[in-house]
Amino acid sequence: MLGGYAHRIARIDLTSGKVEYFAPDPKDLEMYVGGRGLGVKYVFENGPQVDPFSPDNLLAIMNGPLSGTRAKMSGRLAVVTKSPLTGTVTDSHMGGWTAAKLKWAGFDGLLIKGASEKPVYLLVKDGEVTLHDASDLWGKTTHEVHRILRERHGEEADVMAIGPAGENRVRFANWINNDERAAGRGGTGAVAGSKRLKAIVVVGKQEHMPQPKDPELWREADRLASATINDPKNVTAPKKGGLSLYGTNVLMNITNVMGALPTFNAQHTCIDGVQTISGEYIREHRLVKDNTCHACPVACKKMVEVHINGKTIRFESYEYESAWALGAHAGHTDTDWTGYAIYLCNAYGMDTIEAGNAIAVLMEATEKGYYTGEDGLRFGDKEGEIRILEAIALRKGVGDMLAEGPARFAKAIGHPEISLEVKGQSIPAYDPRGLKGMGIAYATSNRGACHLRAYTPASEILGVPYKTDPLAWEGKGKLTKLFQDLSAFTDSLDLCKFSQFAEGPEEYAKQLAAYWGRPVSPEEILQIGERIYNLERYYNNLAGWAEGSDYLPKRFLEEPSDCAGSKGQRAELDLMLEEYYRERGWEKGVVPRAKLAELGILSQAADD
Amino acid sequence: MLGGYAHRIARIDLTSGKVEYFAPDPKDLEMYVGGRGLGVKYVFENGPQVDPFSPDNLLAIMNGPLSGTRAKMSGRLAVVTKSPLTGTVTDSHMGGWTAAKLKWAGFDGLLIKGASEKPVYLLVKDGEVTLHDASDLWGKTTHEVHRILRERHGEEADVMAIGPAGENRVRFANWINNDERAAGRGGTGAVAGSKRLKAIVVVGKQEHMPQPKDPELWREADRLASATINDPKNVTAPKKGGLSLYGTNVLMNITNVMGALPTFNAQHTCIDGVQTISGEYIREHRLVKDNTCHACPVACKKMVEVHINGKTIRFESYEYESAWALGAHAGHTDTDWTGYAIYLCNAYGMDTIEAGNAIAVLMEATEKGYYTGEDGLRFGDKEGEIRILEAIALRKGVGDMLAEGPARFAKAIGHPEISLEVKGQSIPAYDPRGLKGMGIAYATSNRGACHLRAYTPASEILGVPYKTDPLAWEGKGKLTKLFQDLSAFTDSLDLCKFSQFAEGPEEYAKQLAAYWGRPVSPEEILQIGERIYNLERYYNNLAGWAEGSDYLPKRFLEEPSDCAGSKGQRAELDLMLEEYYRERGWEKGVVPRAKLAELGILSQAADD
Incomplete structure (x- = not known):
């Protein structure tokens, strides 16, 4: 067993x-x-x-x-x-x-x-x-x-x-x-x-707590994992770098400088004054304490306090994605209102990324005259943003339609092009004009636009597992496949994605082998990841997401970036897709039966 | 038995x-x-x-x-x-x-x-x-x-x-x-x-075919029913009047003259050139033959042919409601395109009334700049109308949202006021500013805006069962209750609503008694109708349509009619509602338990 x-x-x-x-x-x-x-x-x-x-x-x-x-x-x-x-x-x-x-x-x-x-x-x-x-x-x-x-x-x-x-x-x-x-x-x-x-x-x-089947191997595996996570010589080790100090929001200043921060609903790729919603600023001015998760030395979670109309609101956490979605993407960098919006999303139980995109889409629709209802919203309207977040959660007025997702809202008003989505899910905080890998990662993510299926910025910013140029498209298809498979595996262990900044197949294989009580190779791990990724894709193919489902919003393909770091850049999706499908052995986004058979999926799914 | x-x-x-x-x-x-x-x-x-x-x-x-x-x-x-x-x-x-x-x-x-x-x-x-x-x-x-x-x-x-x-x-x-x-x-x-x-x-x-339990009573009842339906002295007898000759579309010219025909999404109450979509015109220029239903001497159904781009399309039937919805309501009176639109709705299997309202709402939204998608539509655009009908049936582009119903579409674009609906269902071809009874009938219909739950024009136009002034609100609450109960009963027999132009509780009671094989009184019939109507209302109350659910679109209350026949008129809903609720014994649209008990509903529904 x-x-x-x-x-x-x-x-x-x-x-x-x-x-x-x-x-x-x-x-x-x-x-x-x-x-x-x-x-x-x-x-x-x-x-x-x-x-x-x-x-x-x-x-x-x-x-x-x-x-x-x-x-x-x-x-x-x-x-x-x-x-x-x-x-x-x-x-x-x-x-x-x-x-x-x-x-x-x-x-x-x-x-x-x-x-x-x-x-x-x-x-x-x-x-x-x-x-x-x-x-x-x-x-x-x-x-x-x-x-x-x-x-x-x-x-x-x-x-x-x-x-x-x-x-x-x-x-x-x-x-x-x-x-x-x-x-x-x-x-x-x-x-x-x-x-x-x-x-x-x-x-x-x-x-x-379950005990390892092979305690000796476990001690070795755990020592290796700890050493890589805490490695003082490795600037990307999660325990050492900005992640521990500033949380995920250490990224805000970096992507802004790279021209890789979508702002004003990705009409721009940076924003003035980004500093006031950055991890560094929050740590200095709003931090209450560092929090963590089970068995984690990193403590990337930041409990903070913000101040709204004389009231103090305490919550966790002022994450990069949330601060971007409800701040920069909505055209402002207000420390407290952005924080309050995050808190409210948590209270109502809504994804901050999708909610922020809903706000940003409504703002662009209002400013361009695509939405003329009396509950429209303009970029930077922080109090209006709070009102609309409540309207979404309670399905009131325009919130009722936004609650269907910004993609459906944009389509309903006749302007699907202003929704920055793939397969109906909106983008997170990386602009694929300034971080090319994110483009292919968004397009081919099995759950819709997502940074966590293949976190290419690990390579494009931090050089993990090897450094690539954020503005080059070559090799990003291959990189994306590697990350997708590895993440599908770590998500199954289920370890934190940030472990990937330090650990790799070798470290994961050792830990699993110690628990399973039988040898596990790095190759097996990557094959498991590939199997999971292909099963998901097969599911999606059967659910109606077949050829043509791996796309990017037109804006990233047609409107060049206007900020330093990526000025003039567009996403080269077709080129990356070709490379990616070749790596995957897929036909235009559809898993062929030979691939299913190779991964041992087909015998189980023979009747479908 | x-x-x-x-x-x-x-x-x-x-x-x-x-x-x-x-x-x-x-x-x-x-x-x-x-x-x-x-x-x-x-x-x-x-x-x-x-x-x-x-x-x-x-x-x-x-x-x-x-x-x-x-x-x-x-x-x-x-x-x-x-x-x-x-x-x-x-x-x-x-x-x-x-x-x-x-x-x-x-x-x-x-x-x-x-x-x-x-x-x-x-x-x-x-x-x-x-x-x-x-x-x-x-x-x-x-x-x-x-x-x-x-x-x-x-x-x-x-x-x-x-x-x-x-x-x-x-x-x-x-x-x-x-x-x-x-x-x-x-x-x-x-x-x-x-x-x-x-x-x-x-x-x-x-x-x-089932035989009557009381054949002798049946002969008498059937003779009475036939006599009233065919009565040569009664101008409203269905067999005699325009219904037999022109079908339901005999109404088009009449309501247009009365200022009771909603046109251009009810921005007006009549339309120039209505003649070319009227029953009289269709009979003269497009009729193929008169059709009928099982056991009906009236034959109000009209098989017609229309001509589109050199093709001849034959279908049945060029009804009043359909011709209005897909013609006048959409701002045109084109004989052939209106007919083709009706045919298409039948082919795709869509309610012509709701489809026509969807078209009209899109047209008003486009003309007012509330909808700016590239598949917008202007009043009178007959070919565009066909394109949108197809888009609705196949859920393409704006059609996908319109397929949710014009009420949901109008709400999605932030202008619920341009959808002429009650409880989510759009109005049929009677403007309640020119036929006041239709206002209270729409508001209190248990299935949303509807002319068939209480066909008050029978009284307001034809004088059945007694004549009332179309522009007076007094008495319309009482009239509506009477028609609602009677129709709930005839819909249960299930006889054609047009039988009400000639028959009443007396005639219905006799026919049912002959079949049931036990005495039935006119009073019992009306009580059955009332029971059904109250059970429906109770269902709706439990389904979430409670206080405040009996309303009319603001347009009918605030924007006066602009056509001869009803010029300057608005709907007086509050006054009619008060009268109606009094007649019904309801509290603000909610059935009290005493009423449920009185009608024998409560014992069955005690646990709800």
Whole structure:
């Protein structure tokens, strides 16, 4: 039996209220590991045609074989489902302690189907899952739910909840846990809302931490991992660099200088005064304390305080993506209003990236006269932004349409070109005119525009695993494939993506081998990643995302960058796509059956 | 056992493919009769909270105790479900022979739930319902489906089908049968599409016609009904008047003169050159032949031919509502293009009224600069109109949003005020500034804006059952309640609404008594109607349409009519609502429990 697992997964039918338990198939564990990979496997088996809001959609909450262990940076929990935003399979990960506690509570995952008639929450404890009435929690913010449920179940309980946005099926509603970490993208919170599932409480004690099958190998593997993460000679080691000090928001000044920061809905690639929403500024002027996740020495999370109309609001975290989306992308760099907008998104349970894009699209639509409703908005209108965020969460006025996602809104008003999206999901904080790799990474991401499927800036900015020129397109297809496969694997362990700044297949293989209790090679790891990536793609092909689905917004192809660092640059998508498909062995974005067979997917999917 | 029934209803679960049969409860038949009433009862029991596109939504296809008999004008079939357009319970009726044949095939109704994985059609024959693969029919127009299935099952087979619009869940998609009669409003075809139900084939022979329990009373009742329908001294008798000669479109010239024809999206109340889309003109220049329905001497249906780009297109029927919606409301009076638009709506399977409103809303939005997409449309653009109708059915470009209904489109672009709707359903061809009764009838209709729930023009134009002044609001609340109750009853028999131009509670009671085989009083009939109307309202209250749901578009309240006949008039809704609620015994649109108890509804609904 492979080590690291609880060998127990719960199947929860919210319609009938019944819970069953099963041990995952060992073959599935070897092929898909856990977390994202195993979740995708189950969501695939549930059928790619399902309506995301149908009771038949499967919501998988998964940890991995290293979750709840002392493996460094192993605090990530995967939420996998069919996305109501994109119609693709999606996976979204949250930090904190939820993944670890789920393991300690005796589970590798929860597979949730059906829909309850009344609001419910799940209590996961001592190898059992029970359903509880959540009528009193319905309508409440995520923060309120955390407080109430931890009062009820003890401070040891970990709570992940959806907010009013999830209840109202805002298509980019998310999950927020009591450490204010989000499983942010793709609308997994809206799927929960459609099932009337308000929260999951996980109670688990560290004494149930799984032990490695090969303790000796583990000591070696852990020593290696720690050394790379803390390496004083490596400027990219997460513990050492700006990530630890400033959090993800260490990037804001850098991308702005590179002309790689989309601003004013990507009409520009930098913004004046970016400083006041940068990680350096926030640390100096708004920091309360550094926070971290289970088993992580980095502590990239920053608890901050902002001040709005005489009130002080404390929250975590002032992330790069959020600060960009709700600040620079919306045409302002106001420290406090941007922070307040982040806080509100967390309270309502909405993805800050998608919400910021919704705001930015409404702003461009209003300024260009494409949207003439009385609740229009202009760039830089910080108070109006707050009003619209509330309107989205509660589906009022223009918010009702924006809640369908900025892509659908832009299409509804006849100007799809102002929505910066791929497969219905909006871009994060990297402009592919200043960071060319992000262009091919966005276009080919299986969950829609995303920086986390293949974080090419690691190479283009930090030189990991090798340095590439941010303005060159050559080699970016190959780089993207490598990162996609590696990330599909680490998301299945499930380790933090930032571990990739230091660790590679070698380090990961050793840690997994120590837990599994059998040899694992770096090649096997990359093949597992490739298998997962291809299964996702196959799912999407069957769900209707076939030829022509890997595209970029016209703006990046046609309107040159206007900022220093990338001035005059456009994205060269066609050239990168050609290289990428060649590397992948795909035909115009479609996985051929030979590739499925090669990766061992086909035999399982022969009947589709 | 009450006569007139087959005493057999099929429950079809499209998910499992299973069919079960049951005899309707005699108490339900006495309380709700059949057709609309019984359908509403079953839809109510299925729960008012269901998502219209969920497999759990119930689609009820119902006839009544006089269906398939020789009762005059008894050719109507009721389709009852939760509407995806309005979120209310809705019922929509088609003429022709489908209702009769369903009885002859041995059924009082079909209750359809679940959703098939592959497209299916139902074959209803000899007391059995069977499921058949419809993969080869998917994507085809209603006309093609009729042809193919009648080739397959014989010319005696009656076929009702959905078109591409229903498949694509256009929220106002309808059912069209092989006589080109539509169950038009409320999106019942989209519900079928969500279940992947493409068509219903009904094979039934007249020899299975039910016989009256009291043949002597029947002869008397039938003689009375015939006499009133054919009464040479009664100018409103359907057989005699313009209805028989010109069809419903006899109204076009009349309402135009009264300033009661909404044109240019109701920015005006008449239109120049209306003549060329009037019934008189069509009869003279485009008529092919007069058609009729089962057991109807009136023959109001008009088969016509129009000529577009050298092609001749034959179809039925050039109805008043359709000609208005796709002609005058869109700012033109072109005989052929209007006809072609009607034909196309039938082919795609879309409600002409809602489609015309979608076109008109897009036109006003474009002209006012509220919609700036490249597929905008200006009033009078007849070819553009055809393009947009196709775009709606196939959900392309702006058509995708219009397919959600003009109310949702107008809201999405920030101008809900330009959608002339109540509860999400758009108005038909009567301007409530020139026909005041229509204002209260629209506002209080249980299925959203509708002329058929209470056809007040019968009184305001024709003087049936008594003459009222079209421009006076007094008494219209009372009149509306009377018509609503009477129509709820006739829709349950299910007789044609036009029978009301001649027949009243006395005539209906006699015919039903002869079939039921027990005395029926005119008072009982009106009470049955009231019970049905209250049950519908109770359903809507539970579904979220509570206080404040009976409204009129602001335009009718604030912008005075600009045409002779009604110049300067506005709708006085508040005054009429007060009178109406008093008559109904409702509290601000909500049915009190005392009223439910009085009508015998409450005991059945005690747990809700």
